Amino acid sequence: MKNTVTLVGFVENDPEVRETKSDATITNISLATTRSYKDSEGERQQDTEWHRITCFNGIGKCVSEHVTKGAMIMVTGRIHYTKWTDDENVTRYG
Secondary structure, eight states: OOOOEEEEEEEOSOOEEEEOTTSOEEEEEEEEEEEEEEOTTSOEEEEEEEEEEEEEHHHHHHHHHHOOTTOEEEEEEOOOOOEEEOTTSOEEEO
């Protein structure tokens, strides 16, 4: 089995770039994907999903240099969720 996803959508913000203590570069963007459908009354509806995209090192640098807010891009990668416990001892996922 393989964890691969391809998304095509519009970039919400200019890339945010940061460096870790070990000199790795991390670039983040938000990507909006929208689907159209007809509801039970036959009216056209749109549903937008927001995706947080994280790129590392060379790919992240390329994204930060060439991608801007509003650009339509295609992203291929894997889905990864993080699990943590918040201050109120509630398990959260992101």
